[in-house]
Amino acid sequence: MAETNGHNTNPPASTPGGNGSGQGNGKGGGVVTKVLANAKAVQARATEEFKETIKAPEKTDLWKSVLRVKHDETPRSRALGVLSNVFLHLHPAKINRDAVAYNYTWGMGGMTFYVYITLVFTGTLLMFYYHPSKIVAFRDILYLESDVPFGKLLRNMHRWGAHLMVIMVELHMFRVFLTGSYKKPREFNWVVGVLLLVLTLLLSFTGYLLPDDQLGFWAVTVGTNMARATPLLGHMGPFGPQLGMTPFNDVRFGLLGGSIVDSNALLRAYIWHCVAIPIIASAFMVVHFWRVRKDGGISGPAPVVLESEIKDVKKV
């Protein structure tokens, strides 16, 4: 703005001099002083504006456009800070004062989600260095561990993060049970939670095969061998052979893309692990968090109810 203003005021004064910059000496000297004086004015103006910006950055258009609402110590602004932010708006503006203490929730649900984000982040970076092919998969891991900057740390974080997530999900479920949080009106969210537990285990299990080492190979072999014993659908399960199941058309074949754990199984594990299950799990997570809000936020700590206060059920 300051610059534009400077230009607007300048031309009338400087045009005569500007036209003949190499003409008369006296005239030229006058023009230079004028230009310098103008420049100085512009500089002073810019400094002042800069100082103002530093002093109160929240008054600039840029700041306002990003944050949209005023942030100060008023309750209204604290509430707006949460409500007008896409990442925070799943939180209510205010919660039960006892619910912020660690001892009720153990923080397991939130930390599980945080670890999931960490896993998506490290997993995406790992995908840059990994080919889901029987020929190079194992060598990619060796390369990752020895040559890629921080490759080893990346893989370790992904591995331990996955284990941590399984432990946290189980503890989250344990806490939700102990506090009876699955009871009305949160019954269905418990069901979604069980599905998320299953998806977490499947995510971890499909990732186990990817390094293509003995550990993963035999773990997945043992795991998928269960599938051939599926009743009706597996070639070694009850009534499977009677229904025409063979190693080449049963449910295990469908999981592995073959009758043994080989390159097709590696590719399938990779796609389930990196694309399909994360998308499905994310969708269920969205539902899970949304329903926590819609069912009235986290369940407690609620005031205790006495046995004498139980209301009779309505008989249909």
Added chain:
Amino acid sequence: MDLHQLWTIVSTPDNVPIVLLLFVVPFYTWYGLRQAFANDRLIAQLEGDPAMAKTHHRKVQPYKAGWAKEVHVWPYLLRIEFLAAIIVTVILMVWSITLNAPLEEPSNPTLTMNPSKAPWYFLGLQEMLVYFDPWMAGVVMPSLIIIGLMVIPYIDSNPLGNGYYTYKQRKFSILTFIFGFIVLWVSMIVIGTLIRGPGWMWFWPGTTWDHNRLIFEVNRDLPDIFGITGRIAKIIFGAVVVGMYLVAAGILIHKLITKTAFNRKIYARMSVLQYVVMQTFLIIMLSLPVKILARQLFRIKYVWVTPWFNI
């Protein structure tokens, strides 16, 4: 005492989560039950003093008349979440710097690992393979665990204990869940990880994993113990025994859920469908420890032998 073997098992990178479980599961059980007992004392106090129950804020948390019921999420919750995120990151970083993820030899279908174990969170299921055939331990049981967990909210007709820790008001459900989670899930994982060695044989912690060890144990089918030889006779005998178990377990569970006056009150609130579903899942859940005992005490392999499946 082979401390080196013990250290090898405990320090195997993928076993570290189980060692962690050994600490966090008891800790959080204690942590939750401690709050449950505190609430139970408050409940007993309020039940004994109706006048107090009318005015009390009904929580064990500190309370003053003037305090607001709610606090702002920003900053009171978000700062905790931020702190938790930092702490989890630090733990994960330190863990990842100090301990390397396992990487063994390239996969080799011709070289079987002994013991070859599933990932640790499935070791409870793998441990079940000792007692049940794969179709039961690997397919039916996991499916029933998942469905059984899902139906919990719909079969629990006890309206108490919604949103606070309590033991006294939910004795049956809490004990059942702890039995399922800690005894049947976590401890089976611990056994599968720390105790099962080569050939899936039982090695107490501290004993050497002897790859040449042989165990001479003769597991017999129940019909053989009773001297039943005919194929059809075996099928009928097995069906009768399993049927007897179902009835006995059903009666036992019924006795448990109608034991106290409070239990009967909750039982009276159940619909027939709720009762049947609950009985079904509890009877199946109970069959696991029953089969474990039958195997360990009487060396029984199968109870019901048929040409198509064995239980």
